[in-house]
Each structure stands twice: as structure tokens, then as C-alpha cells.
Amino acid sequence: MSITVHHLENSRSQRVLWLLEEIGAPYEIKAYARDPRTKLAPPQLKAVHPLGKSPVVIADGHTLAETGAIISYLIDTRADGRLRPAAGTEARLRYDYWLHYAEGSAMPPLLLKLVFQTLPRRAPRLLRPLIRRIAATAQARFVDPQLALHMDYWEDALGGAPWFAGKDFTAADIMMSFPVEAATARACALSGRPKLGEFLKRLHARPAYRRALERGGPYQLLS
Numbered sequence: 001m002s003i004t005v006h007h008l009e010n011s012r013s014q015r016v017l018w019l020l021e022e023i024g025a026p027y028e029i030k031a032y033a034r035d036p037r038t039k040l041a042p043p044q045l046k047a048v049h050p051l052g053k054s055p056v057v058i059a060d061g062h063t064l065a066e067t068g069a070i071i072s073y074l075i076d077t078r079a080d081g082r083l084r085p086a087a088g089t090e091a092r093l094r095y096d097y098w099l100h101y102a103e104g105s106a107m108p109p110l111l112l113k114l115v116f117q118t119l120p121r122r123a124p125r126l127l128r129p130l131i132r133r134i135a136a137t138a139q140a141r142f143v144d145p146q147l148a149l150h151m152d153y154w155e156d157a158l159g160g161a162p163w164f165a166g167k168d169f170t171a172a173d174i175m176m177s178f179p180v181e182a183a184t185a186r187a188c189a190l191s192g193r194p195k196l197g198e199f200l201k202r203l204h205a206r207p208a209y210r211r212a213l214e215r216g217g218p219y220q221l222l223s
Helices: 013-023 043-047 067-078 090-122 125-157 171-187 194-204 207-216
Strands: 003-008 028-032 056-059 062-065
Touching (some): 003 013, 013 067, 013 171, 013 207, 056 067, 067 090, 090 171, 125 171, 125 194, 194 207
Parallel strands (some): 003 028
């Protein structure tokens, strides 16, 4: 049966397109643009899923949300054993960990970073100096140290193997691509972390990654 990806520009849904290109599964895209003022998803997405978020995938009569859950479903039903280590192996344990870590632990401090970076310019003009000081203090005392902790953790994790689950590229690397790219754009993740930079270069060189960009459109996390 066909797969439809409800794809929001510059978002986590880029990873779903990439996975589908890696496994060669046919799919259609329903594209959405962010609100130019708020940068939020448009209200039309609420007709697809109550939360109005992306990605949402329609496959086999199911409406699937949450990137990790979507990727797990597509690996189960479309990948023919590819991009996931065998059950019962050490690589599979690492795979499962990083697949869930990407959203569960890596993204919250990155979201806080984005909020505090954008908060001052969204505040009323008279309050901006105060909000700017509060945001700067929150970043310096909490957000930035947390991000450094996570980014150093990624660097260490890639010290013994080229991919997060080990010697082979897996869907866990696709999941980790978004936090690593977001940290590169927002928090200078590659400064002093050569393994992380090499990881991104390997990802961006994959033909399926480039095909997903061609189909999904501009991806500003790369700039």
C-alpha cells in the first residue's frame, strides 16, 4: 500500500523522507510551510493529527506520528532486515538506545536553546532588555552546560566506531542526525569535536540523504 508523508519544511519529518529513500520504499509527500511570523506548523496539520505536528505518516491504513515510532514501523514493514542490527546483539542494544535517546534526551536542551535564543525578539519592545538578560543567564548557567554535556557524550560515543550503533549505518543514525544538525546550527557542536564532524560528513554524503533533500525541499538546519 502507498505511504503518504505529511512533511513540514525544516523539521523532523526530513528524517522520514531520508529513511524511505534508504530503504527504497515508494511514497508521496503532502508538503506544508511554516507560518512566516511564528515559524509554527500551519493549522491544516490538525486535520491529519490532533496535535498538528509533523511528521505524520499514513501507511497501511494507519495514521502514525512521532518520528521514532514512524521509523520503527517502517523498519518493521518495509526494510527487509536492513538498517537495524539483529536482535540479541550488543549493536541492537546500542541501536535501541540511540533511537530513543535522540528525542527523549538530546532534543529537550536544544529546544530550550531555541526558545531562549528567540524569546527576546518576540518580547514587547520595552521588555526586551530585561528578557535578553534573563535569556542569556538561563543559557549560560543551565542550557549551554547541558548541551556541552550531551555533545561531548556524542563525540565519545563515536570514538570507537563510525556510527552510533557500531560499525554499520542504521536507522539510529538517521534519528540522531536531527539533534546533531540542530546542535551544529545552534550551539557550535563541531567545535573541538572532530568525530562529530566526520559523522555529519558521512551522513551528508549518502545518496539517499541527498535524494531526500531534493524531494523535501530546503532544509535550513544545514545553513
